Amino acid sequence: MSITLAMTNTPSLTQAPRNPDLSSPRYASRLSSGLALLFMAYVAPGWADDLQGSVDEITVKAKSTHSKADAYYQKDAGAATRTNTPAMETSQAVNILSRQVLDDIHATRLDDTMELVSGVSRQNNFGGLWDNFAIRGFAGHDNTGPAMLRNGFSGNRGFNPPRDTANTERVEFLKGPAAALYGNSEPGGTLNVVTKKPQFKTSNSTEVYVGSYDTYRGVIDSTGPLSENLAYRLIVAAEDKGSFRDYVDSERLLLAPSLTWLISPSTTLNYELEYLKHRTPLDRGIALRDSNGRRLHNIHRNRFLGDPDAGDTTMEAFTHQLSLEHEFSERWRGRVGVAYKLNRTDGDALETRPGFSFISPAGDVRRRLRQRDLDSNDLNLLAELNGQFDTAGLQHDLLIGMEAYRFENQQWLGNNNGVGNALSINQYFPRYHIALPSSFTVASNFREQQTNIALFLQDQLSLDEHWKLMTGVRLESYRQELHNRLNNSITRQDHSVLSPRLGLTYVVNPTLSLYTSFSRSFRPNAGTAGGNQFGLDASGDAFDPERGRAWESGIKYQAPDQRLGATLAVFDITKTNVLTNNPSQPDFSIAAGEVRSRGIEFDLSGQLSERIRLIGSYTFTDAYLGKDLQLSPIPGLLPNGIVSAGSRLSNIPRHSANAMLMHEQPLASGGKLGVGGGFSYVGKRADSSEDLFELPSYVTVRLMSYWQMNPKLRLSLDVSNLFDREYYASSYNSSWVMPGTPRMITLGLQAKF
Template identity: 25%
Template sequence: MNKIYLILLLNLFCVLIGNQASAQSKYVSLSGNVKTSDGKPASFVSVALAGTNKGTMTDDNGYYLIANIKPGNYTLKVSFVGLKTQERQVNVTAGSKNQVDFSISENASQLNEVVITGSQTLNKPVALGKANIRPLDLPQSTGVISSTVIADQQAIRLGDVVKNVSGVSLTQTRGGVAETFSSRGYSIGVAGSGGSIFKNGIISNTQGFPDASTLESIEVLKGSSALLYGNVSGGVIINLVTKKPRFDWGGSVSMLVGSFNQYKPTVDLYGPISKNLAFRVVATHENADSYRDVVHVNRTYVNPSLLYKIGTKTDILLEGDYLKSNIVPDAGVGVPNNRITITEVPKQPRNRFIYPNWAYNNTEQGSGYLTINHRFTDNWKLTAIGGLQNTKVNGFGVGVPMTIAANGDWTRTLSAVKSAEKDYSAQINLNGAFKTGFLGHQLLFGTDFTRIVAQNNTFKYTSAAGVVGTAYDKINIFDPATFNVRTDIPAIADTALTTTPQNRMGIYAQDLISITSKFKVLAGLRWSYQKAYRTTIFNYDRQQERRGATADKSDNAFSPKLALIYQPVQTTSVYASYTNNFTINSGIDIFGNNLKPSIVNQYEAGVKNEFLNGRLSANLSVYRIRNSNFAQTALVDQNGNPNTNTNIKTLSGETTSDGLEVDLNGSLSKNFYFIAGYGYNYMRYTNTTGVAGSQVEGERLINNPSHTANGSIFYTFDGGSVKGLKIGASAFYTGKRFGGNNNTVGVAPGELNSTRTGVTTANPNGTGKTSSYNALLPLTGFTTVDLSAGYSFKHISLLTKVANIFDTFNYVVHDRYSLNPIPPRMFVATLAYKF
């Protein structure tokens, strides 16, 4: 298998290079470098050929490349928001190197001031796309939140940042130690095995919260991305882009202080070590109490990196980061009698903490990444990325409050975690541009591999009196006098270690085909292979190792993508696309075979617009995502008898997610920018068997708000007595949604007790069943508003913010069983010095 795989890669590589070489005589490329007046690279500057749809943006080193050009005379335009557009007449000829360099009038410092605002334009290339496709050529909804927005909003957590993207919402806080997000009806989780959160394009475990305030940007790719990444969420994937080394000296130091004794110093230093070697170091420490009693955070994060240039064609980037996060876990306020509504909030004050005051959750994580970029020619580039991440979590407390009586009584049981996850990742991407006849091609061909090894311990708990077991005590969540009835910390001992390995790999190819300057087609195909190995269980008492009961399980799937793109003018793109992703299923079919993956089909149409020379972007997309072979409990077994085993399933169910997203972003001057977005989603079960254990048809899935909206605006005065003054406002809306658990069919009408609310469901099979009980937790929509104000003088700046200024009260959900109150009105300020 491995040999065949390697031979296929080599053969295809040779064919592609051959095609490229045969086309060089007819179509050529134009490249060059854009520098500032003091000789520094000018990054993120637009370079385009007037009167055509050919254009690009300079990279971090000021380099640009425009491929597939017919020889001839052109007007080359260099522009950026807040700068005067420069033009130059160029003659592009065959058989020679066409290089045109520019020097803009601003120096590096002046350009950086412009970039602060100009980088807020919506349609920017995303590294997640792997192919560096021009934003208007990409038939997919994206979002990029820059470090400027992160700094202006004084955001720290990933959840504080992604809510700036339409249709993306924070849905869970997972015990106060991690975050889960939702988009288009689908969730993405914490661990690397979830596969939907990346760092610099490499799969990442986000346990312990990544530090968003230290990032260069956060990229969001909405909808299915299985073509590029395999088994990922069908709703969204997120990429954390760390700050990179620079060949000019600079940096900053800052101190953030806020409510509840929060303080967070940050240092960012960069510069050249030699002509070809540059460095960057970002470090921060956070120490804070919380609006929740007892809760405390102590976190340290360091991100060093080195960039080495080997000549003009090869770059080697080495990055590492280290996170140590000590947090008091907090699974929320509980749900008495499995029901709660916003009208019951007065029973549960926002600060009320119902867990032992000795509980802890400590995370230690180290990561390393190596990226090699090599440019064979102006048209062909190879990128190789490797990554290693090691995450260790050690925590002890009590379990999530799943069963609290109506009067507030809760029997607390001990719960601990000691886990480790090692993620090994590698990918190789070949990008090329060439012509076949009148067709232009922008090709991506690649392969990736990921190995995830997860380890989890089980425990034995012993009280000071020598009693062994998980029982701890009983409290009443409405009566503070009963909190922490016991304060002793039981002894804990490891009993067994379970190791679960998993391998994932894929081969993919994608081609953006330009039929004319207005009509384009994007087509691609990926083959993915995934294998979950049989677990090994080591018993500490017996010092013996045994194999788990579940055998190795292999899955594979093809993921195609096809999109049609029409660009009536250079600044407008209309597209329609089909793509799919797949989800791995547990359980067996009626014959005892492992279930195949469910194939989830997505249809999307949209329009992307740029106005005012790229200073204003307006995008709209609509979608339908349908899982027509959703796994659900089988009606009958292999003998035709009624099935009562919920592990025996069939791929005959269905879920449907319909939605719309609107994004409007603008940088109307170097002093002013705004971000606005709206998302609608309707995710529900659209076909179920009606048999016991199956879902209720027509019911919305939990943790998916029907409406979300966001808006931010910032303005900096640059003249008069108020020069240097910055003002801003941000508002975020999360609509109605359900927490709790989705209902299942299986309880006869006469079997309901006083703690359950029966819901009769239409059942095509005539079994007369109802849902098990009304397990949904209805949550109302809410809006939070933040106001910001600051002042800058030369190298010093002060920015302040009042978050949730109207003190809105609402909840996010913790793992379906409990609710966490959102933060109250809070104050934060950041004093910074840039040099």
């Protein structure tokens, strides 16, 4: 096994472009070459049958999925340990949504899964341009989003378009800090998206959907062998999605080719490319309160406060992943890999100015025209070795690894507030197609670069038949460089961070286990809390990273047939060094904030019988400020600008619950009929960091049905928000509140050939 082989034809740390242009001929040529190769793969099934005799043997050895991989209850712990550890022996809560769950709810975007997992709540989604969520009350950075992985590699640095599920095999929610394995992250948890892989058995499928508000979607998924030891997969998804929001339509295109090469019986090389383009107007939602803090009533949930003439915002993301895996023996295996991601976001938007003072009692809303040009590139290298051995009567499952990355983020933001009320709009009587200014004042122009190298070590010890001890630690050294191009100042900082992890599990019997754990986390501070200086304090110095610590204990149950499982967990998490306004210099920030979260989670999933499958959860989360928070004063509402300790964190409900059930009935004709439904309950939430007002609680109901006419043809019909409940999905403040989607009906046809 050679690290050089894993890095072949991959940009090096010095070769990665500083100003990536995704529309340049070089990237167009790279994409065209990949598509040409995959076009050959797409026509390969016609002659692949000649190889079937030899491929059958390979399929048995190299199988990556089986019938239980799609079950509602997943008995493995996924990426929680980076090893093949059963969930019952893992000292943390893990929720895995399999492909079967995604298919049953017909999830097309990652956001569709958020209400199925305990402790996960929606957050401000940057005007509909990205995925944003909180786990156990911790939402990540306002401007970069939450911690997210893609096949174990970092997948969310920079601005990323909303994830499409066409190339998703399963979604893993890893509760609690993951810093001991994955580095900088939130202490509430981390999400890992596992992509679909090539298979050595020919399979082709297509899906077509038509839905409310002129929504159309098509998916093609083709996989199979190219030779005895080479398999391909090509996934293409295209979507033209209407919306209940006026003038807010979206278009997206996903291209995901991948190859698997069985170099030898013990060595596998995998390559994946994913290109995602997403285009839509930036939509900040509606304003709920006026300058006096009074509620504005009877605002239509379809009301768009931008202007169609401002155009769309376009997001593009190229993701390359190359990994080489080798089995040295039955007990030792290694992996080296590289991931390289390029992101670009650009476009204009006429958007609401945040703050009570810009909303009049008559419904007039002040706006500003903004122009964005955001670029990032992210190179990630990984090498790890995993093995099992015995010493002094103890069984060890040892993991040793090294990881390094270089991330570069460049942002240019232009701003025009207009003259007087020239750009204003009235929420009750909107007027569109106004004259837009053509000039901008540069509001922000900076470049951030992070470089990081880390070593991690984890040992899972079986002390005896019942006691399992997990120890882990990650040591990393990172450098952060901030270049403010407005004044040409450059600030650098270096930090070394140690992130430990300790967990103990007592396996009572094959159906019951108890666990407890402690872990720490960190995340670089690279932003402001209301000031205008990116990542710098009043002295021009960068901030120390945020630090988190978490305790968790719980009980896990697994049915004797391993088809049903449940977890009951309690947690207590504290995060310190959070950025807040500098009381003496409001244009700057200080790292003095503290937030806490504690609560109880319950999850249940699996087969109740041969014909009934179920998933459900309940969460109590008390997420609040641990110290007073200093913000800008709000006359009449928050005169001193101080949000007191104990105030709730925004968008985090104290109570939330969901349940979904699917029943399948065989038909005399040989087909199958599936009928199911479920509900989601989200409690009251603070609507902003000031915790002055709250968003009301809500319940939505969904219905799901399908008719499996034969093994190759299926017709589906789904209704979300069955009773057309009006609700608010999330908010950033009272000026940016996103209404929830009304009743939506989707008809789909899925075919295999």
